Amino acid sequence: MHRICKLIALAYLLSCGILCAHSQSLFLSPTDIAARKQLAQKQPWARASLDLLVKEADDFPASYMKRFGTPDAAPPPEGGAWLHWYACPESGKPLQFHPPDQNICPDTGKNFTGYPYDHVVYELRNDALGEAAVASALAYQFTKKLFYAKNAAAILNDYARVYPTYKLHDINNRPGPNGGLAYAQTLDESIWLIKIAWTYDLIRDANVLTAPEKQSIEHNVLRPAAALVLKAHKEPTMNIQSWINAGAAAVGYTLNDQPLITEAIDGPIGFRYQMQHFVHEGFWAEGAWGYQFYAMRALTMTAQMAARKGVNLWKQEPNLLALFHSPLGVLLPDGSLPAFNDSGSPNLYGQSFLYEVAYAATHDPILLNVIEHGARGDREAFLFGAPQLPKTATPLLSSAVFPEAGYATLRSPSSDLTAIMKFGPHGGAHGHYDKLNFVLFSHGITLAADPGTHPYGLPIHKEWDSMTIAHNTISVDGQRQAQATGKLLGWHVGDGWTAVRADAGSAYANASLQRTMLLTPGYVLILDRCESNDGQPHTFDWAYHNVGTETMVGTVNMKPYTFTTSNGYQHLLHVLRGGTATDVKLRFEAERKPSMSSLDSNSPPATYDSAPRHVSMEIAHAQLELQMLGAPETEVFTGDAPSRESQTAIPFVIVRRTGTSITFATLLATSKSRLPTASRPPHLTKAEDDTFQVETTEGVDVFSTRNGFKFQHKGK
Numbered sequence: 282m283h284r285i286c287k288l289i290a291l292a293y294l295l296s297c298g299i300l301c302a303h304s305q306s307l308f309l310s311p312t313d314i315a316a317r318k319q320l321a322q323k324q325p326w327a328r329a330s331l332d333l334l335v336k337e338a339d340d341f342p343a344s345y346m347k348r349f350g351t352p353d354a355a356p357p358p359e360g361g362a363w364l365h366w367y368a369c370p371e372s373g374k375p376l377q378f379h380p381p382d383q384n385i386c387p388d389t390g391k392n393f394t395g396y397p398y399d400h401v402v403y404e405l406r407n408d409a410l411g412e413a414a415v416a417s418a419l420a421y422q423f424t425k426k427l428f429y430a431k432n433a434a435a436i437l438n439d440y441a442r443v444y445p446t447y448k449l450h451d452i453n454n455r456p457g458p459n460g461g462l463a464y465a466q467t468l469d470e471s472i473w474l475i476k477i478a479w480t481y482d483l484i485r486d487a488n489v490l491t492a493p494e495k496q497s498i499e500h501n502v503l504r505p506a507a508a509l510v511l512k513a514h515k516e517p518t519m520n521i522q523s524w525i526n527a528g529a530a531a532v533g534y535t536l537n538d539q540p541l542i543t544e545a546i547d548g549p550i551g552f553r554y555q556m557q558h559f560v561h562e563g564f565w566a567e568g569a570w571g572y573q574f575y576a577m578r579a580l581t582m583t584a585q586m587a588a589r590k591g592v593n594l595w596k597q598e599p600n601l602l603a604l605f606h607s608p609l610g611v612l613l614p615d616g617s618l619p620a621f622n623d624s625g626s627p628n629l630y631g632q633s634f635l636y637e638v639a640y641a642a643t644h645d646p647i648l649l650n651v652i653e654h655g656a657r658g659d660r661e662a663f664l665f666g667a668p669q670l671p672k673t674a675t676p677l678l679s680s681a682v683f684p685e686a687g688y689a690t691l692r693s694p695s696s697d698l699t700a701i702m703k704f705g706p707h708g709g710a711h712g713h714y715d716k717l718n719f720v721l722f723s724h725g726i727t728l729a730a731d732p733g734t735h736p737y738g739l740p741i742h743k744e745w746d747s748m749t750i751a752h753n754t755i756s757v758d759g760q761r762q763a764q765a766t767g768k769l770l771g772w773h774v775g776d777g778w779t780a781v782r783a784d785a786g787s788a789y790a791n792a793s794l795q796r797t798m799l800l801t802p803g804y805v806l807i808l809d810r811c812e813s814n815d816g817q818p819h820t821f822d823w824a825y826h827n828v829g830t831e832t833m834v835g836t837v838n839m840k841p842y843t844f845t846t847s848n849g850y851q852h853l854l855h856v857l858r859g860g861t862a863t864d865v866k867l868r869f870e871a872e873r874k875p876s877m878s879s880l881d882s883n884s885p886p887a888t889y890d891s892a893p894r895h896v897s898m899e900i901a902h903a904q905l906e907l908q909m910l911g912a913p914e915t916e917v918f919t920g921d922a923p924s925r926e927s928q929t930a931i932p933f934v935i936v937r938r939t940g941t942s943i944t945f946a947t948l949l950a951t952s953k954s955r956l957p958t959a960s961r962p963p964h965l966t967k968a969e970d971d972t973f974q975v976e977t978t979e980g981v982d983v984f985s986t987r988n989g990f991k992f993q994h995k996g997k
């Protein structure tokens with residue numbers, strides 16, 4: 282039996298060696314195409330997706346010429362520049378392109394031309410041509426109309442001509458190792474390369490390319506581009522390496538080049554190395570959702586390509602599937618994910634196209650929880666998805682802690698109140714200095730937000746986004762935290778309540794910070810303990826940022842003030858300052874309007890699918906009452922902090938106390954809208970050391986942290 286297996290395997294290898302070396306097989310074989318054609322005949326959603334694909338191919342090249350104001354669909358004359366430069370240097374707003382050559386600031390009306398603005402448009406032209414090439418090649422496969430294959434071939438031939446003339450350039454227009462030819466980064470070059478390789482794979486048997494043309498495409502584009510991206514194995518961020526590996530794999534599998542495949546999958550920083558070193562409890566080590574999903578796209582493509590050659594990376598590297606599970610652990614009730622580190626707040630259900638591919642490969646039922654939120658119209662669902670999906674019962678999201686990745690998700694079992702605290706590793710180049718930071722969601726709105734990121738080309742990105750004071754945590758002596766890894770100290774999920782305690786690790790050399798959070802259906806209690814490590818008194822700034830409007834409820838006499846310090850404080854505007862020894866009380870009122878999906882500025886479109894993914898949201902209102910227990914010589918600052926998503930600033934409050942041992946005890950109580958004047962919001966008092974009491978309309982809660990967590994509710 283064993284021998285027969287070996288013989289079959291040998292026969293398979295031999296036949297593949299001859300037949301598969303140069304036949305269409307990168308993502309879809311001719312058999313797959315036939316099956317997908319049948320699917321489109323049976324399923325309306327698949328039919329609609331195919332129609333859209335053919336329409337996209339039909340619209341080219343007219344769509345390209347109209348969008349860019351060009352006389353033909355030729356590639357750009359020079360390589361593209363970094364997308365992050367496409368912002369007005371004066372107002373920070375993204376520029377608007379007016380074809381053929383104007384880049385207009387929507388605020389000032391000023392036109393910006395020359396490098397880098399025109400070259401960002403060149404990058405977009407490369408993107409568009411890569412997309413059009415794949416769409417045309419796929420349209421050919423599904424219709425067998427040679428016209429589409431010829432359009433795809435023309436794009437490949439054009440690049441075979443111009444690609445060798447592009448100059449090596451990086452994001453700063455220097456010939457650096459992480460630069461590209463068609464793009465300014467190996468990242469974008471790799472994404473584009475996958476499309477070019479796949480196009481070649483789809484049409485090379487269509488008799489639209491001559492032998493010399495094939496030779497030219499392979500030797501002037503595919504091989505040099507693979508060599509170019511692979512040589513950047515220095516210190517690019519991890520998600521970039523995922524794309525480099527995928528780009529190299531695409532060329533390797535297309536040309537049956539084993540050394541390229543080996544480098545991409547088994548190389549020193551290949552696919553397997555990434556899976557074994559950069560995934561912790563399912564979380565991508567960069568700690569930013571934009572980048573995790575970005576990496577997942579590349580990793581999924583690599584697994585798809587390998588699977589076609591009989592290597593099941595889903596089975597061999599289980600961390601790949603774990604990456605698909607982890608978002609559910611910190612998912613906010615509206616489907617969005619916290620904007621931790623350099624990320625927007627992407628919607629998980631907007632990633633269902635990726636989950637379609639993963640489900641088809643693994644049949645893991647957990648993935649259905651994401652897919653069932655999206656309509657099955659994505660191109661990935663049509664091309665790669667399971668023909669039919671079983672029905673599932675949506676599981677309730679539950680509280681969860683991830684000690685190694687450093688997230689604690691506290692959820693109310695009976696309301697949408699959710700708090701997620703972050704205390705894990707820094708996250709590399711895209712990390713923020715924000716140990717013990719948290720986001721808070723209630724009544725349909727992320728009230729306490731993370732600043733996320735502005736476009737990297739803007740000064741505010743460096744000056745604000747990653748700073749400690751920009752986060753809902755504690756700054757010491759006005760300084761930014763150091764890169765640090767915090768530690769989970771306690772965790773308990775009780776009946777109707779959840780509590781966590783963590784410390785900030787070595788965020789500050791001269792002080793230790795510990796935060797305890799208790800969540801019940803109506804409020805969050807935050808207890809902070811700040812201790813000097815060097816015997817000297819230090820200044821502790823407790824910061825909180827909440828969207829909407831801010832009103833001081835207590836009677837603190839506030840006067841205008843200006844922060845003259847750096848580390849992000851310089852971006853705090855309309856500041857008022859006051860002193861008090863009694864409780865600090867503030868009210869925040871927020872409204873969420875329906876909008877497009879959240880900005881995800883660090884993830885330009887990267888797949889074969891160019892369709893926009895919108896998330897519609899309903900109007901929501903929420904109110905949050907903040908009450909912090911008073912202490913002598915407390916300073917309070919209020920004002921506005923920058924917002925990445927709009928011109929509307931985000932109100933903040935900073936409570937400042939100085940000493941060697943400082944505590945903050947804060948109650949955040951949320952409600953759907955303003956409480957009637959007769960009913961009081963929950964009220965916090967200190968019963969004794971380490972024991973706090975919260976009086977609500979339902980009774981009194983007593984929370985003690987002396988020996989572990991103790992919680993007691995006494996009804997009225």
Ligand SMILES: [Zn+2]
Nearest residue numbers: 622713731733
């Ligand atoms: Zn952040």
